[in-house]
Amino acid sequence: MESLSKVHQLIFLLFGIVVISTSYGQLSNANSSGLNSGGFQAQGNLPSLPYSGSNTQLPYGMPEPSSGLDGFVWDGKKFTLGDARVFNAKFVGYLNEPQEELEEEKSYQEMLQKILDSLDVFRVRSESKSKILQEILPLLQKAMRNPRDSGQCRAIYNSIGSDYHGRDDIAYTQMRLKELRKDVETIRWNMQVAANPSEMDLTWNPGVVSRGHVQINNLQTDLEQKLAEMKSLSEHTQTKVVESRIALQRVIVSLFLSRHFDHVMLATSIYRFLYSDGAGGIEIEDSVISAASEGAKKMRAATSYDRSVKTDNSIGYSPKTGAYSNKVVDQRNIENGIVSILPNMSEVLDKQASLKLAVLGNIPKDMSELESVTQELIDQTNRMMKSVKSLMAQGLYEDAMQRLQEALLPGEHLSALRTFPFEKRQNLWTYLQQKQKILASVSSKDYASAAKKIEEMKEVSKDNPFVKELSEIKNLQGASDMYIAKAKEAASRGDSDGMNKALEEAAKIWPQNPALNETTQQMNKLTQGKDELKKLLQQKNYDYIMKESARFLAVAADDPTLLAELKSVLEKESKAVAFKERITELLKRGDPAGAWEEAEKSIGEHPENTELIKLRSDAAMACTTFVQQIEKAKKAEERKDPAAAMSLYLSARSIYPPSSISKEAIERLSKELLQK
């Protein structure tokens, strides 16, 4: 159980490392990535419903909106990470990555398995080291040339080479130490001889230093030099041994942190094979942790990258000379057009600092624990991948995608994920795209589109993750529509402030509500229509008002004064229309005098009606004498000459006996003339 808990902690940390190691690449182009914008960071944050005025209660007991769908789930726990988009980018990359060639992967895994079999813990005890090396080194060489290998086998291979190079060095040192020991013995004997002077040296000469004394001094100096060299070589030997071991440990930790768990298992076996403290503690130093984070910090993007490799055997095994490690490797890792992508780093560096501490506290302390955790991660990934396939077969894409995301964290480089069929990845990619579109629609409050896409998603996956969101969207749509109804009601009361407020609230909830657009257009039309009507009334353009009467009646419906004025105009215009019809009919019947009289009457009521004026003119052309008599009569009446007017009207009547104008005038003038 403790081991499992450790696995979970580690996976989370590994995720952190992945995030940091990839965040540099993302920082520079996060904004330009269309997928990111619709990815995890496109949180489906449904808005809180606005409150109107003092009414702080949500209408109809609206539910609290959800906080969105950000983050990922691991072991039943939801992690909401701001950098989830980074993982998302990786996940999207994985879904669109071609599937590993099955044969290639199979042969690679077989090679790794053969190496592991050769390094069986009991076999290592029974077989000679040189024999085992003879078996594993060619296999490692073969594996590192496999396109599937991305340098992991090479790192292990080179570590073995470094170890043997160190061992050669130690052998030379041991030989030199042996020589020095011999030299020291010789010097010691010489010093003893020098300390016992011969008879020839007994001649007393106080002014001259004894030749033996000088010789001892020289031997003393020589001895000190030899002993110092011995001490130095001894210390160097010890350092070499420690360095070689630590170097391999570094490789193992590096492989572990980069989640190359297959290679971790391989490297730990080799470690156990090479060093007697195979199960000993891994001394994780600060430098190792720093290297991990610094490695991420130095991430760069190359516009082009030449990965051509010219490899000679760097290490090998010869039956005569044993293992050798001094051959050249020429790997042309040439980057062209390097672009530094280290923009604002402070945030990421802070994360690195905290991650360093976390890694220090959670990296397995010894090789056995490391192997155990690694094996658990591999098993868990394999189980998850089986689960992914099973869920997809049942049409449960959401669950399948979550399991795949969880599996991708630790198992990115494992065979189970690398051989996951491309077709299935593309199915999940299609599903993810749909999901991202929904999130984007929700994020931009385009609820109609989101609801439509959610409905469509039901056809793709049986476990639709947006059921709750769909319900919330419908509630929000309802709330927005309710405010629109409120706006219409306010408009009908002529309460423009209330209408605007309600429309504003409706727009806040659902800016793309089609009803809102429609209502706004209607309201605008209404306002514009009123302005237009007022202008037309002012211009006395009754003809146009008459033509658009239905529209203007609707426009003026909520304005009693305007409506009364409009009705009056329409009534008059209706009469004018009736006049026009009658005049036209009279003209058609060949009664121009009658038409002229009708037109004359109508123009009295509608002096601005141009059509009537035109009709009157047309009629006058056909009965000029009659019209002239009437006109003259009117003028005579105006100048208070009733007898002349009477004469003229009588004459006009004699021309056109049914003349109503003449008849009225004659009656009027008769009374006038008889009264005086």
Next chain:
Amino acid sequence: MRRAARKTNGVILAGVISAFVVLAIIGVWFLGGFGDPFRGIEKISAESYMESAKSFQGGTYQFEGVVDGDLGFEANKGRLVSFRVASSKGPICLPALIPASMNRINPQKGQNYKLKVIGKERGLLVVQMMEKI
């Protein structure tokens, strides 16, 4: 000789008498003699009347016209009747008031009358005399 002189004087006297008679006849004719009441009364210009009736105020005129219609009746004033008069521009109707004093006359539409009228206030033609033709 004396006889011839007497003959000559008789001719001259007869001539003078004839001239006197002729002059008397002319004088009577001019002074409304021989019983024609319309003699010497100016004929009315219907066209001018239609242009300005007021200018006919105070004048006496005569005209012939056909009764066009009854325009009204006022007991104290009389009856206003329309007469159609011929003119160069076609028929023209002239209103004329038959005063109450002449109520014995009852003109009917279509009857042709000769009228003597006088222009009263604002040019209203008031019939002084009318006789059926």
